[in-house]
Amino acid sequence: xxxxxxxxxxxxxxxxxxxxxxxxxxxxxxxxxxxxxxxxxxxxxxxxxxxxxxxxxxxxxxxxxxxxxxxxxxxxxxxxxxxxxxxxxxxxxxxxxxxxxxxxxxxxxxxxxxxxxxxxxxxxxxxxxxxxxxxxxxxxxxxxxxxxxxxxxxxxxxxxxxxxxxxxxxxxxxxxxxxxxxxxxxxxxxxxxxxxxxxxxxxxxxxxxxxxxxxxxxxxxxxxxxxxxxxxxxxxxxxxxxxxxxxxxxxxxxxxxxxxxxxxxxxxxxxxxxxxxxxxxxxxxxxxxxxxxxxxxxxxxxxxxxxxxxxxxxxxxxxxxxxxxxxxxxxxxxxxxxxxxxxxxxxxxxxxxxxxxxxxxxxxxxxxxxxxxxxxxxxxxxxxxxxxxxxxxxxxxxxxxxxxxxxxxxxxxxxxxxxxxxxxxxxxxxxxxxxxxxxx
Amino acid sequence: xxxxxxxxxxxxxxxxxxxxxxxxxxxxxxxxxxxxxxxxxxxxxxxxxxxxxxxxxxxxxxxxxxxxxxxxxxxxxxxxxxxxxxxxxxxxxxxxxxxxxxxxxxxxxxxxxxxxxxxxxxxxxxxxxxxxxxxxxxxxxxxxxxxxxxxxxxxxxxxxxxxxxxxxxxxxxxxxxxxxxxxxxxxxxxxxxxxxxxxxxxxxxxxxxxxxxxxxxxxxxxxxxxxxxxxxxxxxxxxxxxxxxxxxxxxxxxxxxxxxxxxxxxxxxxxxxxxxxxxxxxxxxxxxxxxxxxxxxxxxxxxxxxxxxxxxxxxxxxxxxxxxxxxxxxxxxxxxxxxxxxxxxxxxxxxxxxxxxxxxxxxxxxxxxxxxxxxxxxxxxxxxxxxxxxxxxxxxx
Numbered sequence: 001x002x003x004x005x006x007x008x009x010x011x012x013x014x015x016x017x018x019x020x021x022x023x024x025x026x027x028x029x030x031x032x033x034x035x036x037x038x039x040x041x042x043x044x045x046x047x048x049x050x051x052x053x054x055x056x057x058x059x060x061x062x063x064x065x066x067x068x069x070x071x072x073x074x075x076x077x078x079x080x081x082x083x084x085x086x087x088x089x090x091x092x093x094x095x096x097x098x099x100x101x102x103x104x105x106x107x108x109x110x111x112x113x114x115x116x117x118x119x120x121x122x123x124x125x126x127x128x129x130x131x132x133x134x135x136x137x138x139x140x141x142x143x144x145x146x147x148x149x150x151x152x153x154x155x156x157x158x159x160x161x162x163x164x165x166x167x168x169x170x171x172x173x174x175x176x177x178x179x180x181x182x183x184x185x186x187x188x189x190x191x192x193x194x195x196x197x198x199x200x201x202x203x204x205x206x207x208x209x210x211x212x213x214x215x216x217x218x219x220x221x222x223x224x225x226x227x228x229x230x231x232x233x234x235x236x237x238x239x240x241x242x243x244x245x246x247x248x249x250x251x252x253x254x255x256x257x258x259x260x261x262x263x264x265x266x267x268x269x270x271x272x273x274x275x276x277x278x279x280x281x282x283x284x285x286x287x288x289x290x291x292x293x294x295x296x297x298x299x300x301x302x303x304x305x306x307x308x309x310x311x312x313x314x315x316x317x318x319x320x321x322x323x324x325x326x327x328x329x330x331x332x333x334x335x336x337x338x339x340x341x342x343x344x345x346x347x348x349x350x351x352x353x354x355x356x357x358x359x360x361x362x363x364x365x366x367x368x369x370x371x372x373x374x375x376x377x378x379x380x381x382x383x384x385x386x387x388x389x390x391x392x393x394x395x396x397x398x399x400x401x402x403x404x405x406x407x408x409x410x411x412x413x414x415x416x417x418x419x420x421x422x423x424x425x426x427x428x429x430x431x432x433x434x435x436x437x438x439x440x
Numbered sequence: 441x442x443x444x445x446x447x448x449x450x451x452x453x454x455x456x457x458x459x460x461x462x463x464x465x466x467x468x469x470x471x472x473x474x475x476x477x478x479x480x481x482x483x484x485x486x487x488x489x490x491x492x493x494x495x496x497x498x499x500x501x502x503x504x505x506x507x508x509x510x511x512x513x514x515x516x517x518x519x520x521x522x523x524x525x526x527x528x529x530x531x532x533x534x535x536x537x538x539x540x541x542x543x544x545x546x547x548x549x550x551x552x553x554x555x556x557x558x559x560x561x562x563x564x565x566x567x568x569x570x571x572x573x574x575x576x577x578x579x580x581x582x583x584x585x586x587x588x589x590x591x592x593x594x595x596x597x598x599x600x601x602x603x604x605x606x607x608x609x610x611x612x613x614x615x616x617x618x619x620x621x622x623x624x625x626x627x628x629x630x631x632x633x634x635x636x637x638x639x640x641x642x643x644x645x646x647x648x649x650x651x652x653x654x655x656x657x658x659x660x661x662x663x664x665x666x667x668x669x670x671x672x673x674x675x676x677x678x679x680x681x682x683x684x685x686x687x688x689x690x691x692x693x694x695x696x697x698x699x700x701x702x703x704x705x706x707x708x709x710x711x712x713x714x715x716x717x718x719x720x721x722x723x724x725x726x727x728x729x730x731x732x733x734x735x736x737x738x739x740x741x742x743x744x745x746x747x748x749x750x751x752x753x754x755x756x757x758x759x760x761x762x763x764x765x766x767x768x769x770x771x772x773x774x775x776x777x778x779x780x781x782x783x784x785x786x787x788x789x790x791x792x793x794x795x796x797x798x799x800x801x802x803x804x805x806x807x808x809x810x811x812x813x814x815x816x817x818x819x820x821x822x823x824x825x826x827x828x829x830x831x832x833x834x835x836x837x
């Protein structure tokens with residue numbers, strides 16, 4: 001039995017559909033906003049701060065992604081690019097060099113072992129370019145301890161990265177790994193553009209703290225090590241020696257640090273107390289205490305007769321974190337092996353000695369490969385070694401060497417379509433040697 | 441001069457002595473410590489005196505037992521048939537055939553030496569233990585290919601001196617000076633005395649043993665006084681030498697050590713050196729440790745297995761790790777970390793026992809390496825690694 005639709009009913013239906021038709025474009029615009037402009041702020045649910053699931057925009061796609069623009073990251077990026085793949089380098093600050101520039105650790109120790117230069121390759125290339133600059137580097141001679149100027153180094157590294165054709169993103173803080181099972185597919189970065197993803201075939205973790213492998217779920221050792229803050233003193237050439245009395249034998253004057261390429265300017269080290277470099281409370285406390293201490297010690301120096309004109313040029317922008325994480329790699333480097341001069345068939349570089357009088361030590365490829373996580377290589381101070389190795393791993397030359405090796409290995413994995421742990425090691429070693437690396 | 445052809449018995453004796461000489465050289469030259477320890481340890485003179493002085497009988501002491509028992513039954517059999525030194529002195533004596541053999545009348549120095557040493561041993565300081573011929577032989581033969589340093593080579597001078605003495609006065613060393621020979625005489629004598637006493641008792645006679653020679657009593661007295669004096673007034677020097685791990689206490693060490701050089705040769709890092717007179721005359725050529733190129737390895741105990749006289753006690757690896765030879769001490773005024781805040785933690789890194797920790801002072805922002813005396817066995821790794829000159833960290837006894 002059919003009923004006639006009343007006029008009122010008809011108007012009612014028409015009115016509803018008309019409203020829907022009018023509202024339609026606006027509603028869809030709202031949905032698009034949710035997906036693409038990330039307006040999913042954290043909310044408080046049951047007293048807990050939660051962030052809703054959201055889709056991240058992909059900033060970039062690349063073959064090899066380097067996380068961290070310190071000596072290891074820069075060496076890895078240049079090496080990978082020279083091996084013939086697309087490379088992207090991401091850095092949290094506005095310049096390259098890491099502790100070498102931002103930390104004002106200007107001295108390069110551990111280049112030599114038994115009088116022979118054992119760390120070569122891209123690191124040496126950088127220092128040779130600094131040689132050509134006025135006031136770029138001092139003591140860059142056989143057996144010496146080269147000391148660089150941070151500004152010259154920032155410039156040289158930037159130029160070399162530019163020349164190599166590496167895609168660069170500065171001011172990006174790596175916050176997470178992008179995973180597919182055990183395999184790393186890229187990394188998530190936070191910047192002024194928000195949270196974005198960079199997808200890559202292979203990721204090189206050159207963050208120094210192993211932030212990427214930690215996020216990817218690789219196992220590691222967490223160390224609490226001493227960290228300080230380096231500063232630079234100026235006007236040291238204007239010390240009035242006539243006001244300083246003769247020193248007694250064995251008596252030491254105030255600590256004026258070591259020379260830099262700039263006349264009258266020294267860099268001053270700070271050992272500092274043990275603290276957790278992965279704890280923001282510790283980092284804050286160290287930063288605040290260290291800055292006060294530096295100011296106080298410089299004031300004390302300026303009140304010493306003869307030293308009135310000395311002044312504090314700057315404190316390092318970056319805290320001097322020496323070590324935080326050490327990877328659990330497929331090969332863990334042992335201090336005993338170093339002292340017993342053990343040789344490794346898969347050596348990808350050699351470290352030198354600095355004040356332990358150790359012999360040259362080979363760095364096996366396995367120290368760069370996480371035990372369980374794939375498509376990821378570690379480079380720099382956070383590679384796989386026992387805690388006792390921290391002292392040797394953390395200086396600049398091994399960072400170059402491991403960065404160089406990780407860069408070439410990552411590029412080879414991309415070119416040969418294999419996992420980094422399956423890379424043909426003799427081929428890797430051959431390319432490294434062609435790029436002027438020394439493997440022992 | 442007419443020489444009588446050797447009888448078959450003498451020929452047999454010569455062959456056995458030649459074999460013994462070869463065996464002795466081989467024992468000294470072979471690289472294993474237990475081989476080297478055997479030759480000086482065979483001497484009952486060393487065995488008895490060191491056992492008494494150290495108040496202990498170790499497995500090495502037992503090596504002296506066969507010759508000791510032999511001496512009781514067959515006086516000086518060892519000298520005639522097996523002593524490598526005996527053969528050499530005899531041949532040296534024969535080199536000088538000019539004129540009739542001179543007969544030298546000498547009192548039995550050897551017995552006095554043995555008695556003096558025995559008396560010293562009772563007080564803990566066997567005075568002239570180093571005069572043992574087997575030790576002198578080891579010290580000399582062992583030097584071959586070890587060093588070219590004149591002062592160290594002089595440590596093996598005992599054997600040439602004995603040969604020189606034998607060249608001018610044949611048989612004087614063996615019969616009148618050698619304390620090992622004299623020990624065998626005394627052992628045989630003591631047995632005779634015991635037997636005579638027994639027979640005398642059997643005959644209910646009061647005519648007893650031969651009275652002890654006055655001079656022997658004097659030798660015993662001299663030994664006692666001398667060793668007591670040495671122990672009472674040790675070297676007045678402030679710095680004492682560092683001895684190998686497991687060594688007896690310092691005042692007794694110089695007496696117990698026979699200067700055979702075994703420990704010096706056993707050390708794989710070459711840190712055990714002979715004392716070339718830096719710590720007084722009493723300790724001349726006794727081993728001490730110098731940390732110049734190497735340190736006392738945490739997985740080595742070779743020197744403790746090499747000592748024939750117990751001056752260095754035998755230690756297991758675990759015992760050795762917990763037997764301090766010294767203690768590291770830091771001079772904060774020299775340490776580049778403590779004094780200048782320069783980047784160095786070489787001692788902390790190298791320490792095989794995790795005994796050094798850097799302590800941070802919040803007040804003046806200094807960092808100073810601190811040594812845990814309960815963990816530090818004084819192995820010297822830190823001293824070798826320390827980059828300063830003079831060393832900021834040194835091992836003190």
